[in-house]
Amino acid sequence: MIPSRLAVHGLALGYEGRVFRRGIDLTIAPGEIVAILGPSGSGKSTLLSTIAGVVPALAGAIEVDGRDVTRAPIHERAVGLIFQEPLLFPHLDVAGNVAYGLRRHGMSRSQAHARAVELLDWLGLAGYGSRRVDELSGGQAQRVALARALAPRPAVLGLDEPFSALDSDLRQRLSVEVAAMLRKADVAAIHVTHDAQEAATIADRVVELSSLGLAP
Amino acid sequence: MGGSAPTLTAVPTWLRWTWAAPALFLGVFLVYPLAVLGVTVMSDSGTSVVSALLSTSIWQVTALAVTQALTSTALALLVGLPLANVVSRYRFRGRAVAQALVTVPFVLPTVVVALAFRSLLGSGVPQGFVLVVIAHAYVNLAVVARIVGAQWAQHSGDYESVARTLGATRWRAFVDVTLPSLRSAIVASAAVVFVFSFSSLGIVLLLGDPSTRTLESQILRQTSVLLDFPGAAATALVQLVLISCVLLLGAMASRRSPARRIRPVGLRPLPSGRVPRIAVLATAALGAVIVLAPVTALLVASVRSSDSWTLNWWASLGSVDAGTTRLGSPSAAIVTSLAYAAMTALVAAVVGGLAAVAVIVPGRGRIVALLAVVPLGVSAATLGLGTLLAFGRPPLDLRATGLLIPLAHALVAVPLVVAVVAPGLRSTDGRLMSVAATLGAHPSRAFLTAYGPVLRVVILGSAALAGAVSLGEFGAATFLGRASSPTVPIQIVRLLGRPGEQSLGVAAALAVILVVMTLVLVLVVDRLGTGRMRQPSVAATA
Numbered sequence: 166m167i168p169s170r171l172a173v174h175g176l177a178l179g180y181e182g183r184v185f186r187r188g189i190d191l192t193i194a195p196g197e198i199v200a201i202l203g204p205s206g207s208g209k210s211t212l213l214s215t216i217a218g219v220v221p222a223l224a225g226a227i228e229v230d231g232r233d234v235t236r237a238p239i240h241e242r243a244v245g246l247i248f249q250e251p252l253l254f255p256h257l258d259v260a261g262n263v264a265y266g267l268r269r270h271g272m273s274r275s276q277a278h279a280r281a282v283e284l285l286d287w288l289g290l291a292g293y294g295s296r297r298v299d300e301l302s303g304g305q306a307q308r309v310a311l312a313r314a315l316a317p318r319p320a321v322l323g324l325d326e327p328f329s330a331l332d333s334d335l336r337q338r339l340s341v342e343v344a345a346m347l348r349k350a351d352v353a354a355i356h357v358t359h360d361a362q363e364a365a366t367i368a369d370r371v372v373e374l375s376s377l378g379l380a381p
Numbered sequence: 382m383g384g385s386a387p388t389l390t391a392v393p394t395w396l397r398w399t400w401a402a403p404a405l406f407l408g409v410f411l412v413y414p415l416a417v418l419g420v421t422v423m424s425d426s427g428t429s430v431v432s433a434l435l436s437t438s439i440w441q442v443t444a445l446a447v448t449q450a451l452t453s454t455a456l457a458l459l460v461g462l463p464l465a466n467v468v469s470r471y472r473f474r475g476r477a478v479a480q481a482l483v484t485v486p487f488v489l490p491t492v493v494v495a496l497a498f499r500s501l502l503g504s505g506v507p508q509g510f511v512l513v514v515i516a517h518a519y520v521n522l523a524v525v526a527r528i529v530g531a532q533w534a535q536h537s538g539d540y541e542s543v544a545r546t547l548g549a550t551r552w553r554a555f556v557d558v559t560l561p562s563l564r565s566a567i568v569a570s571a572a573v574v575f576v577f578s579f580s581s582l583g584i585v586l587l588l589g590d591p592s593t594r595t596l597e598s599q600i601l602r603q604t605s606v607l608l609d610f611p612g613a614a615a616t617a618l619v620q621l622v623l624i625s626c627v628l629l630l631g632a633m634a635s636r637r638s639p640a641r642r643i644r645p646v647g648l649r650p651l652p653s654g655r656v657p658r659i660a661v662l663a664t665a666a667l668g669a670v671i672v673l674a675p676v677t678a679l680l681v682a683s684v685r686s687s688d689s690w691t692l693n694w695w696a697s698l699g700s701v702d703a704g705t706t707r708l709g710s711p712s713a714a715i716v717t718s719l720a721y722a723a724m725t726a727l728v729a730a731v732v733g734g735l736a737a738v739a740v741i742v743p744g745r746g747r748i749v750a751l752l753a754v755v756p757l758g759v760s761a762a763t764l765g766l767g768t769l770l771a772f773g774r775p776p777l778d779l780r781a782t783g784l785l786i787p788l789a790h791a792l793v794a795v796p797l798v799v800a801v802v803a804p805g806l807r808s809t810d811g812r813l814m815s816v817a818a819t820l821g822a823h824p825s826r827a828f829l830t831a832y833g834p835v836l837r838v839v840i841l842g843s844a845a846l847a848g849a850v851s852l853g854e855f856g857a858a859t860f861l862g863r864a865s866s867p868t869v870p871i872q873i874v875r876l877l878g879r880p881g882e883q884s885l886g887v888a889a890a891l892a893v894i895l896v897v898m899t900l901v902l903v904l905v906v907d908r909l910g911t912g913r914m915r916q917p918s919v920a921a922t923a
Contacts, residue, residue, distance in 0.1 A: 182650075219542045221653050239545035240553075246546045252539050256561040265557070266547030317548055 168231065170195045170353035171216070171244075171321045176225035176378070178211045184223065185211055189378035193321070193353040198344060200364035201357045203374030209357035212374070213323035216355070217244045229320050240269070245319035245352075247327045251310035253298040259285065259309055260294030266317035284312045288346065304335050311343060315350050322347065324356040328363065340366045393824035396742050400749040403736035403795070406728075407752055410788050414767030415759070421770055422614035429611035434619070439599075439612070443619060446579055446595045449510065453517035453578035454571050460518060460671070461525025461570070467664045469530030472648035479665045482672045487523035488903045489676075490853025492870040493892045494520055495587035496877065497675035500682040500889060509590040516588055517578040519675065522668075524577070525570045532566035538649070565634065572631025576624050580760050583855040583870065587877060596620040600762040601859065617763040624760075676896065682889035687882055694886030698894075711891050714872040719898070721868060722848040724787035725794055729847035732791065733798025734840045738832075740803045741811070754796045761856025764789055769860050780863060789857040794847035801846060805839035806832060842909040849902040852895060869895050 169192040177187035185208030193199050203209045214220040216227055218239040227235045234242045245266075253262050263281035268274065282294050288308050293301075301309065307327055314322055324343075328336040344367040347354045357374075358364050364371045422430055433439060468480045486494065498516045506512050540562065544554040560567075582597045589598070596616050603613035651658045684690055698711045736753045756764065768789050772779040779785050813831035822830055855870040862871050869891055876888035 214542075217542070217546050219545070238551070239542065240548045240550055242546075244546060246543065248539055248543070250539075252543050254540065254544075254558060254561075256564075265544070265549075269544075269548035269553065313543075313547065319546070 168195070169193060169228075170197075170230060171355070172228040172231075173216065174226045174228075176212075176215065176227065177223035178208050178215055178220075179223045179381075180211050180214075180220055184381040186374070186378045187224065187381060189225065191372070191377060193355065195353055196348060196351045197370065198347055198354040198356060198368045200368030200371045201355060201374050201377075202359065202361060202364050202371055203357070204359055207374050209359075209374055210325050213246060213325050213355060213357055216321065217246045217323055218242050219246070243320040245314035245317070245322040247307075247310050247314050247322070247324045249326050249329050251298075251303075251306035251327075253301075253306055253309055253313070255298055257298070258294065259290070259296045259298060259301070262298065262309060263294075263312045263316050266313060270317050281312070281316065284316055285309075288312050289342075303331050304339055307331065307339065311346070315346075315352065318350075319352060322352045322354045324354060326358050329358075329360075336363065337366070343367065393828060395825070396738065396828060399735045399742065400739035403732045403739065403753055404749050406732045407749075407755075407792075407795075410768070411756060411759070411764075411792055414764070414771040417771040418614065418617075418763070418767035422611055430615050430618075433609075433612040433615035439616060439619060442594050442596060442599050442616070443623070445592060447623075449513060449517075449593055449595070450575045450579035452510075453514045453521070454574045456514055456518035457521040457525050457574045458567065458571060461522045462529060462567075463664045464522065464668045465526045465530035465533055467661050468526060468668070469534040470536070470649055471651055471661050473651055473662065473665065475665070476648075479669055482669050483526045484523045484903075485672055485676070485900070486520050488849060488853075488899055489520070490855070490870055490895055490899060491520065491581065491583035492587065492855050492873050493679070493853070493895055494675065495584045496682075496873060496888060496892050497679040498588060499877075501675045501678035507590075508588055510593050512588045513581075513585055513593045514578075516584045517574075517581060519671070520584070521574040521577055522672070524573050525567075528570035528573070529563055529566045532563055534648075536562070568634040569631050572627050572634075575627055579627075580620060580624060582762065582859075583874070587874065596623075597760050597762050597856065600760065600766070601856075604762075604766055604860075613766065617760060617766075620760055621763070679889055679892055679896070683886060683893050686886065691886075694883070694890045697883070697887060698890060711869075711872060711876075711887055714867050714869045714891070715894060715898075717866045718852055718869040718895075720783075721787045721790060722851040722898075722902075724784075725790040725851035726844040726848040728787060728791035729794035729798050729850075730840050730844035733795040733843060733847070734802055734836070736795065737799050737802035737806055738836075740799075741806050753799050756792045757796045761789075761793065761854070762860065764792060765857035765860030768857070773861070780861070783863075783866070785861040786858050786868065787851065789861055790851040790854050791847065793854060793857065794850045797846055797850065798843040801843040802836075802839045805835050809835050838909050842906045845902045845905040845909070849899050849906075852899050852902070 171191070171193040173189055173191040175187075176189040176191075178185045178189065189212070191199075201209055201212065211220055215222050218234070218237065222235055225235070226233055229243055234244075253259075254265065257265065260278055260281045263284055264272075264274075264277035267277035267280055272280065278294075285291060285293055288311065290305065290308060290312070293305070293309070298306065298309070310327070327343075328339055331339065340363050347367075356364070356367055361371075464483055468476065468483055489497075494516055498512060498519070502512060502515070506515075536559070540558045541554045544558045545551070549557060579595060580597045581595055582601065585593055585595050585598045586601075594602075596619060600613045600616050600620070603609040603616060651661055683694055684692060686693065700710055733753065736749050739749050768785055771777075772785060809832055811831065814827045853870060854868075855874070858868050858871055862868060867875065873888045873891050873895075876884045876891070
């Protein structure tokens with residue numbers, strides 16, 4: 166049996182006293198990309214936030230590479246997140262953003278910078294390292310956010326409709342590119358979206374949120 | 382600020398001249414007195430000013446004042462930042478009360494704050510550096526909490542979440558992500574706190590010792606005790622230059638801050654963990670205690686003699702013998718202060734209101750509005766001294782008219798009035814004027830149709846604010862007041878200069894009355910505060 170990168174057992178999701186779903190079971194293999202499909206407000210983003218530890222789980226367990234992280238602090242879970250907006254740190258340049266996670270994982274400044282430049286090259290952003298983040302286009306900014314999230318080599322990466330703010334052509338193109346890169350990076354990815362076409366483009370497996378667990 | 386930028390095309394002619402009245406007022410009551418001060422000092426003793434600047438004593442006092450102001454700023458930030466976080470970001474029962482309480486110290490007259498801290502800590506903490514720093518930090522809690530809180534409230538916390546998912550601990554995310562994004566607000570509030578503490582007078586006089594002299598108290602000493610006018614001019618010059626530099630640095634630092642896309646974020650629920658939740662609530666409760674303790678001590682001092690509770694101090698407020706120098710009773714001082722406050726409110730609202738209107742009209746208005754802010758940078762003592770030299774001696778002696786204090790207070794209040802009125806006017810859609818005009822309104826009517834409603838509200842609110850400023854002002858009143866008709870803050874300081882528990886008790890009772898009068902005026906400002914007014918009043922506080 167292939168070991169799972171992420172395993173979720175009996176998870177209950179909620180926020181501010183509202184329960185979205187309970188009894189969620191989900192496993193994702195290394196290198197697998199799973200799209201979770203559901204309408205706005207159904208709790209897709211809360212699922213990602215709960216796995217990453219931004220929102221506490223109401224019940225159930227979350228395992229990353231066989232380690233129970235249900236009560237672990239966010240920074241010790243090895244779960245990366247990409248939000249709808251790139252949320253690049255405005256006081257750091259592009260390379261500084263990408264290097265941020267590497268520095269937090271103990272890499273020296275020069276090593277982290279060199280690795281960031283490599284990653285940027287790999288993502289087609291060669292020469293962008295010293296740019297200010299407000300000089301980037303929407304697509305470039307989202308690619309930098311991807312590079313930043315992948316840099317510390319997370320076991321699991323959550324993508325919260327990261328292309329929703331882009332126009333449809335760019336969204337299509339970037340979806341294909343990102344899927345290829347995620348596969349190369351061998352990360353287990355959960356991509357939540359309300360767009361069935363985008364889900365089919367990017368994912369190995371598409372799951373309806375409504376099929377996971379039970380409504381409250 | 383909502384609404385689109387005003388597009389005033391068909392402006393009535395009289396509106397193009399609104400800048401003239403504030404320009405005249407500032408020219409006569411700000412520029413002329415300062416010029417007279419400069420000319421008097423330089424012509425009498427130009428070389429003495431230079432030698433005063435070269436003496437070591439002026440720089441020793443400057444070093445003391447800088448050290449004190451830096452320490453006060455650090456303490457205000459240390460206490461104010463956690464309060465800003467809690468009060469501006471979390472939703473909990475009593476949050477609105479906590480937010481209102483945090484603002485209270487800033488609107489209290491400095492003399493009252495000084496007396497309150499004397500009542501609270503007087504027996505435990507000796508007068509001097511520590512007491513002065515604590516009182517300065519107390520007054521400026523609101524500056525930090527409101528300026529930084531306004532920026533912090535815009536944080537969704539997503540950036541911190543990103544940093545956490547990249548491996549940052551909670552503290553690391555705060556240092557790496559939260560602090561840099563708050564930098565401009567922190568620097569701006571620190572600059573304001575520094576300037577306030579650096580140029581403080583009332584608190585330093587009542588709570589300080591020789592090691593806590595500020596340049597402002599030094600100016601007062603040089604002019605009223607040592608009669609060293611060249612020395613005072615040199616001190617005023619050093620103070621003006623230093624304050625301008627700090628305010629400029631603050632403005633530059635806030636401009637250099639990186640832009641972040643701001644999206645409105647509502648209040649967040651309390652943290653889910655037990656410890657963080659308790660920490661938030663405990664911070665709010667501690668803030669309330671910090672704010673209320675000195676005020677409560679003041680109240681107690683007004684009804685307490687050495688051995689029992691008493692209402693004697695309150696009963697003797699009407700008496701000329703109430704521990705004073707017998708130059709008017711405490712209640713007469715209240716009447717004087719109220720009269721000055723009313724005059725200040727009228728003059729400041731008219732002058733500041735016209736200056737603010739000039740801002741939205743194409744032409745010279747912006748320059749006048751900029752000039753109207755200058756009094757903020759001039760020390761009250763310098764302003765008082767200049768006014769005394771210009772209008773307090775023959776051939777033009779206005780002291781007997783009782784107009785000098787309200788005029789000086791109006792100068793101090795005009796920048797606040799502009800800060801309240803101008804944003805209110807700017808938030809009005811100027812196209813309403815065009816709409817009124819297309820419906821047949823002549824230019825003046827069209828202007829009043831578009832701007833009249835907001836003008837009425839903001840002018841009344843800013844007049845109340847100007848009145849509150851006048852009630853608590855101490856520096857200029859020290860120079861310009863007549864011995865026979867002191868204001869309440871002056872009377873309080875006189876009382877405290879005399880020994881005996883009666884003096885202290887009556888001073889405390891007077892201070893309580895001053896607190897009530899000030900809070901009533903601030904509540905008026907807040908009451909008039911529709912959504913449109915609230916933002917400007919934050920700006921005014923800043």
